[in-house]
Amino acid sequence: xxxxxxxxxxxxxxxxxxxxxxxxxxxxxxxxxxxxxxxxxxxxxxxxxxxxxxxxxxxxxxxxxxxxxxxxxxxxxxxxxxxxxxxxxxxxxxxxxxxxxxxxxxxxxxxxxxxxxxxxxxxxxxxxxxxxxxxxxxxxxxxxxxxxxxxxxxxxxxxxxxxxxxxxxxxxxxxxxxxxxxxxxxxxxxxxxxxxxxxxxxxxxxxxxxxxxxxxxxxxxxxxxxxxxxxxxxxxxxxxxxxxxxxxxxxxxxxxxxxxxxxxxxxxxxxxxxxxxxxxxxxxxxxxxxxxxxxxxxxxxxxxxxxxxxxxxxxxxxxxxxxxxxxxxxxxxxxxxxxxxxxxxxxxxxxxxxxxxxxxxxxxxxxxxxxxxxxxxxxxxxxxxxxxxxxxxxxxxxxxxxxxxxxxxxxxxxxxxxxxxxxxxxxxxxxxxxxxxxxxxxxxxxxxxx
Numbered sequence: 481x482x483x484x485x486x487x488x489x490x491x492x493x494x495x496x497x498x499x500x501x502x503x504x505x506x507x508x509x510x511x512x513x514x515x516x517x518x519x520x521x522x523x524x525x526x527x528x529x530x531x532x533x534x535x536x537x538x539x540x541x542x543x544x545x546x547x548x549x550x551x552x553x554x555x556x557x558x559x560x561x562x563x564x565x566x567x568x569x570x571x572x573x574x575x576x577x578x579x580x581x582x583x584x585x586x587x588x589x590x591x592x593x594x595x596x597x598x599x600x601x602x603x604x605x606x607x608x609x610x611x612x613x614x615x616x617x618x619x620x621x622x623x624x625x626x627x628x629x630x631x632x633x634x635x636x637x638x639x640x641x642x643x644x645x646x647x648x649x650x651x652x653x654x655x656x657x658x659x660x661x662x663x664x665x666x667x668x669x670x671x672x673x674x675x676x677x678x679x680x681x682x683x684x685x686x687x688x689x690x691x692x693x694x695x696x697x698x699x700x701x702x703x704x705x706x707x708x709x710x711x712x713x714x715x716x717x718x719x720x721x722x723x724x725x726x727x728x729x730x731x732x733x734x735x736x737x738x739x740x741x742x743x744x745x746x747x748x749x750x751x752x753x754x755x756x757x758x759x760x761x762x763x764x765x766x767x768x769x770x771x772x773x774x775x776x777x778x779x780x781x782x783x784x785x786x787x788x789x790x791x792x793x794x795x796x797x798x799x800x801x802x803x804x805x806x807x808x809x810x811x812x813x814x815x816x817x818x819x820x821x822x823x824x825x826x827x828x829x830x831x832x833x834x835x836x837x838x839x840x841x842x843x844x845x846x847x848x849x850x851x852x853x854x855x856x857x858x859x860x861x862x863x864x865x866x867x868x869x870x871x872x873x874x875x876x877x878x879x880x881x882x883x884x885x886x887x888x889x890x891x892x893x894x895x896x897x898x899x900x901x902x903x904x905x906x907x908x909x910x911x912x913x914x915x916x917x918x919x920x921x922x923x924x925x926x927x928x929x930x
Contacts, residue, residue: 483930496887500531503891504549519616524618529898530886540567543909545895556903556911557895562575563690565764565818566908572766574623575813576806586805598773599815603745604736604758606774609801611811615737615761616644616810617894619700620774621797622757623648625775625783626698634692636699636730636739640870642707643700643735644761651678653871657686664868680869681705681714686900693729698756703747706738707872709861709900710852716754730758731779737771741831741904742766742855744824750855756767766812766818783819785794802865818907827856830914834858834903842920845929859902889917 503510510520511533517685519527526534526869535547543566545555550682558564565572597609612618623635623646633911639644639652640662650665651672659673672678676694679686690696705711734755739747740763748758756779761771775783783789791797835853838860842849851860860866863876889896894917898902903917 488930489555489880489928491720493880493884493887495501496891497531499891500887504531504535504547506548507533508532510536510693510781513867525899529768530883530890535890540765542566543906543910543913545563551893553893553895554888554916555895555896555915556615556905556917557766558904558906559762560897560902561857561904562762562766564904564906565766565814566740566906568591569766569814569818569907571813571817572768572810575809576616576768579806580807585801586898587800588805589803590805590808591905592805592812593803595731596808596815599765599812600760600772602776604634604748604760604774604795605814606755606758607777608759608775608780609791610775610798611807612761612771612798613769613802614644614771614774615759615809616646616770616771617799617802618759618761618830619643619646619649619733619735619771620893622733623698623700624796625757628786628789629779630697630729630731632697632784633675634677634693634696635675636677636687638701638734638870639678640701640708640874641681641700641705642738643702643759644737647673648675649735650702651676652681652874653678662825667866680763680871681711684717684724687724688808691724691730694728695888696728696730699725700733700734703739703742703751704854705870705873706857707900708857708870708877709867710854710857710859710902711867711869712852712854712869716753733757733759736760739856741827741857741860742748743828744819744821747854763819764814764815765807765810768807768842768857770807770811771812789795791918812822823907824856827907827909830868830905830909831856831858833911834905834914837914838921841922841925845925847925854900856905857902858898861901884928885921885924890919892920892923894920 521527538546538548543555547552600609637647637649643649650662651659654660659676659678661672677690679690732755736746737760743750754777758774831853834850835858838851848864849862850866852866862878867873
């Protein structure tokens, strides 16, 4: 970015920062308080919201959120997919309220759990399911099962992929192709190169080289990457991924936690993919903490019949609260009554409207950026063309520019996902909500283009 544009961006960001601090006094005071919370927030990553501190949420409903400073927001963040069903959807509130009154932590199955698992089987075509408290938990379990089933230690992941807080996946390929830890990784138990080979997405030759030694238990992948913008697979890549993993007797785990936005059956169903295991979380329970792991028949039968696999006690699988009655009731209600075929049709149409609006703004201001849609999700980035992999996307990131755009939207009542530029549609999102973002985004871009 030329020096005059950098100076203009810096001045615009400073003006937005001053406005944010002035109009959010309660949230600003929390930042400077002697809080009992680490960083004055429930989780330290909340400190990274644009503006240097997050607004303090009061309540949320549908596609709207209100804060303690009295502001109302169009919410296109939706808990970074956790509230893709919308905030407090009535069927989930009803089911969860009834379950709370009837007991939550039982350490026993409920009828809701069987029905929820059956719906996951119908959508994703994997015959056996177990429940966790998050997609992170599901991914950890999947990696354990893969290592046990194959007798191999290594996993393959993609640079800058997203699989929650799983130690083995905080890995990227450096410029020489070596596997190194993601910058900022806190206290990894071992050098990530011991457990993992990280390669770039969409690179069939890199995949072949990673699998060649014959020691890889599994490849874990999102069907499309979502942690560095939306990076779609190039034509034929998934077919090659499945062909190579089968040839190497390596298991394939697909993480649908974010790509569930594609259609009701996720990208796996939409693209006809055939994983050995599938993990999912966040959106499936309408905001209630839940995750799930689907297994092929061969994997499920093998792990249950193996006397060495102690899944019930010391196997490192699950926990007391995993599969609890509240999560099961919420999953059933969300999948049966909220995230339906009809709801997805409307959500995808609105994401298309968002994408078209952003593209029109970029074209009108001569900004060489791109925008990509994946079902009900859309995201823009600062490169002229959509990047083919995480390394290219990371190199094209611009923290100051992102901070400005997020804060500009926030100051005008629009929330988009922090840490990247994603907008998500819910069944409660309206066309006017999308158009409000387009209006605000246009105003922000016009200031940069002056």
